[in-house]
Amino acid sequence: MLAEVRAFFAERNVLEVETPLLSLAGTTDPNVESFAVEDGEGPVRFLPTSPEFAMKRLLSAGLGDIYQIARAFRRAESGRWHNPEFTLLEWYRRGIDHWRLMNEVELLFRSVLGEVIVADTLRLSYRDAYGEAIGIDPHTADAETLAYRAGTFGLRPVGTLESPQWLDLLFSEVVARRFLPGRLTFVFDFPAEQASLARIRDGEPRVAERFEVFLGPMELGNGFHELTNADEQSKRFWEDTKRRSMAGQPPVEMDQRLIAALQAGMPQCAGVAIGLDRLLMARAGATHIDEVIAFPWLRA
Amino acid sequence: MATYSTNEFRSGLKVMLDGDPHNIVENEFVKPGKGQAFNRVKFRNLKTGRVIDRTFKSSESIEAADVMETELQYLYNDGELWHFMHPETYEQVAAGATAVGDAARWLKDQDVCMVTLYNGDPISVSPPNFVELTIVETDPGVRGDTASGGTKPATLETGAVVKVPLFIEQGEVLRIDTRTGEYVSRVK
Numbered sequence: 001m002l003a004e005v006r007a008f009f010a011e012r013n014v015l016e017v018e019t020p021l022l023s024l025a026g027t028t029d030p031n032v033e034s035f036a037v038e039d040g041e042g043p044v045r046f047l048p049t050s051p052e053f054a055m056k057r058l059l060s061a062g063l064g065d066i067y068q069i070a071r072a073f074r075r076a077e078s079g080r081w082h083n084p085e086f087t088l089l090e091w092y093r094r095g096i097d098h099w100r101l102m103n104e105v106e107l108l109f110r111s112v113l114g115e116v117i118v119a120d121t122l123r124l125s126y127r128d129a130y131g132e133a134i135g136i137d138p139h140t141a142d143a144e145t146l147a148y149r150a151g152t153f154g155l156r157p158v159g160t161l162e163s164p165q166w167l168d169l170l171f172s173e174v175v176a177r178r179f180l181p182g183r184l185t186f187v188f189d190f191p192a193e194q195a196s197l198a199r200i201r202d203g204e205p206r207v208a209e210r211f212e213v214f215l216g217p218m219e220l221g222n223g224f225h226e227l228t229n230a231d232e233q234s235k236r237f238w239e240d241t242k243r244r245s246m247a248g249q250p251p252v253e254m255d256q257r258l259i260a261a262l263q264a265g266m267p268q269c270a271g272v273a274i275g276l277d278r279l280l281m282a283r284a285g286a287t288h289i290d291e292v293i294a295f296p297w298l299r300a
Numbered sequence: 301m302a303t304y305s306t307n308e309f310r311s312g313l314k315v316m317l318d319g320d321p322h323n324i325v326e327n328e329f330v331k332p333g334k335g336q337a338f339n340r341v342k343f344r345n346l347k348t349g350r351v352i353d354r355t356f357k358s359s360e361s362i363e364a365a366d367v368m369e370t371e372l373q374y375l376y377n378d379g380e381l382w383h384f385m386h387p388e389t390y391e392q393v394a395a396g397a398t399a400v401g402d403a404a405r406w407l408k409d410q411d412v413c414m415v416t417l418y419n420g421d422p423i424s425v426s427p428p429n430f431v432e433l434t435i436v437e438t439d440p441g442v443r444g445d446t447a448s449g450g451t452k453p454a455t456l457e458t459g460a461v462v463k464v465p466l467f468i469e470q471g472e473v474l475r476i477d478t479r480t481g482e483y484v485s486r487v488k
Contacts, residue, residue, distance in 0.1 A: 031335055076307040076358070077337065079329025157338060159357030168335035169355070176332070196334055212333050222333045 001280055002069065004112055005089060014065045014091060019054030021047055021071065025255035028240035029196070033075035034252060035084075046252065047073035050273055051090050052197065053258045056226070059092055059269060060261035067091035069276065080288050081218060081278060084297050089279070092271040098198075098209050098225040101270040102186050105213055105221060108274075109184055113283055117215070118182035125189040126207075133175040138167050139191055139205035146170065164193050172219075181216035197233070198224035213274075215282050223272030230262035303361040306339045314346070314367035317354070321346045321365035321418045331358075346416060347423055365418065372415045374407045382407065384415055384422070395422035403427040405460035406478045427478045432487050433457050434473050441467045 009016065026034040026046035035047040048054070051070040058066060072088045093101055106121055130138040136149055146166035150156070153174050161169070179185045188211040192200045195208030209225035227233055237254045244251065280292045290296040304315060309327040316322070322343040331337035337358035344351050346367060356362075372384035372393065381394040382404070393415070397404070399422045403413065406427040414426040438454035451463040454474075462476060464483045473487040 029334065031331075031337070077329065077331065078307070079327075079331075082329055082331065154353070155355055157355040157357055158362075159360040161336075161357060165336040165357065168332045169338055171335070172330045172332040172338075173340070173355075194335065219333050 001112060001276075001283060005069070005108070005276075008108055008111060009067050009091070012065075014067050014093075015063065017055065017058060017063070017066045017068050019048075019051045019058070019068060019070065023048060023054070023255075024253060025053065025257065026252035027053075028237045028244065028252055028254055030240055030243045030247060030249060033250070035073045035075055036250075043253075049074050050088055052271070052273070053255045055090060055092060055271070056258060056266055057261040059094070060264050060266040065091070065093050078297055081275075081281075083277065083289050083293055085300070086289075086293075087276040088273045089276045090271065090273040092226070092269050094267045094269045096270050098188070098211055098223055098270045101223055101225075101272055102188070102211055102213070105223065105272055105274070106184060106186075109213075109215070109220070109279075112279060113215070116182065116282055116285075117184060119180055121184040121186065122180075123186040123188065126187055126191065127189065127205075129175050129187050130170075133178050134170060139207075150174075164191070167191065167194075176214060176217045176219065179214050179217050183216065185214045187212050187214070195227075195236075196224070197227050197236075199227050213272075218278060218282065219275070220278055220282070221272055221274035223270065225270050226266070226268075228262060228266045228268060230259050233262055234259050302364040304364055305361045306356050306358050309339055309341060314365040315343070316363040316365045317343055317345075317352075320348070321367045321423070322352075323367075325351065329358075346418065366420075368417045369414055370417065371412050374409060374411045374413055376409065377404075377407075382425070384413065384425075387412070393417070393420075393422050395425055399423050400425045403478070405458060405481070406431045406433070406476065408433065408458060429478060430484065431476050431478055432473050433460070433476060435464070435468065435470050438464065438468065438470050441465075441469055 022037060022045040024045060027049045032049050034049055037045045039045055050072050051068050055066060055068060068090050070088050070090060073085050075084060077084055110117060126138060130136060134149055143163045143166060146163060150166060150170055155169060155173055189207040190210040192206040192208050198208045198210040201207050201209055211223045212219055213221045241254060277289055277292050281289060286292050309324055311324055313324040314321060322345050324341060325344050326342040328340040330340055339356045341354050342351060373387050375383040375385050381396060382400045383392060383394050385392050403425045411428055415422050416424040433456040435454045436457050439452055450466050452466055453461050454464045455461050462483050475484040475487050477484050
């Protein structure tokens with residue numbers, strides 16, 4: 001499968017790159033925990049949760065379109081579709097937006113998955129996906145409404161949830177589970193609060209220029225029309241750091257080099273990260289990620 | 301009592317839920333891309349046997365249950381309680397009818413059973429998968445009648461009644477699968 005992926009990008013003149021696994025900065029995202037590595041003499045280093053920051057620095061340094069098949073690491077993420085150590089296929093295309101990138105993602109999947117895809121691709125907005133599955137507007141519903149609605153689907157989680165967390169739970173347990181097996185579903189225009197490193201588009205409602213792609217109910221990838229504004233990115237990192245601190249989560253070094261690169265100027269581009277282990281699962285008909293990993297977490 | 305956090309959840313873990321000891325049957329980790337992670341967990345109540353579903357926000361914790369499974373030897377039944385003994389420490393525990401359940405049909409002296417203890421008290425007893433019991437009563441068979449598929453009831457030394465082929469005679473020793481309650485074969 002990797003050979004096919006490399007051939008796909010070679011045909012399109014996208015350069016394969018390699019970025020560090022031991023970085024001075026980590027991700028401030030409150031929903032992700034990074035592995036920290038002791039250096040003895042120097043400061044602690046972090047294993048990447050995705051190669052994004054380093055690849056954006058390369059883009060700012062003047063590289064053209066790039067891709068990477070990168071090992072990624074996320075603590076405490078273990079399950080049927082998760083292994084704390086996994087592989088991401090991540091690529092960036094300059095001068096296009098996320099709509100055109102979705103087209104390329106679809107081409108790649110059809111080429112790699114062949115007959116595993118048995119239906120036409122569906123593209124719908126986050127709002128429409130919620131509307132169809134749950135009948136509420138995810139951009140305006142408050143925590144109480146979401147909690148009540150979740151209850152009607154038998155979801156009564158232990159722990160206090162805020163609106164974004166209810167949205168996440170309902171999305172994976174209700175909305176995505178209804179996606180047709182064997183069909184590629186693209187969901188775009190995420191709520192602005194879930195923008196992560198994507199641009200936000202003003203409007204009614206404000207949305208993040210972000211998409212996710214699914215095969216049936218399984219999430220295969222996450223794509224963005226990338227945020228290029230250094231101040232905005234820095235602000236988001238600070239917000240994240242505050243949230244981590246308030247929640248008592250371990251502190252992570254903010255990536256100042258990425259901010260500096262954005263200040264120097266990153267070209268307008270769109271990027272996407274695909275879970276390669278999951279892509280292999282889809283291709284092989286596996287039902288658990290352990291089936292496609294040489295030595296899963298507990299046996300590594 | 302110790303607690304477990306969701307990232308320690310796995311099948312077979314014994315925990316407290318709503319005041320009763322439960323066993324984790326299935327644990328599914330779900331995480332919509334870059335969002336909040338959750339654990340969807342299936343539990344079995346070790347006292348009632350009921351299976352329930354519950355969702356946890358990641359990093360919530362749950363109280364551990366003082367539940368242990370040990371192999372104990374069956375000693376005797378005094379009419380109300382079934383008495384078991386640990387083969388090495390000689391400690392004894394007594395289990396009531398609810399805990400013993402279906403195992404009562406198969407228990408013979410010195411059988412080794414898997415007993416689940418909660419806070420030191422037996423809450424369930426599993427007999428060995430296979431037991432060998434003598435038939436104390438059954439209608440006479442027709443010698444050589446191995447062809448017909450018919451069965452007849454036979455009462456075993458423990459009082460259990462099982463269906464056996466027609467050629468089986470009173471006094472024979474049978475191998476029984478306790479999980480299905482069915483005759484497996486004769487024991488020579």
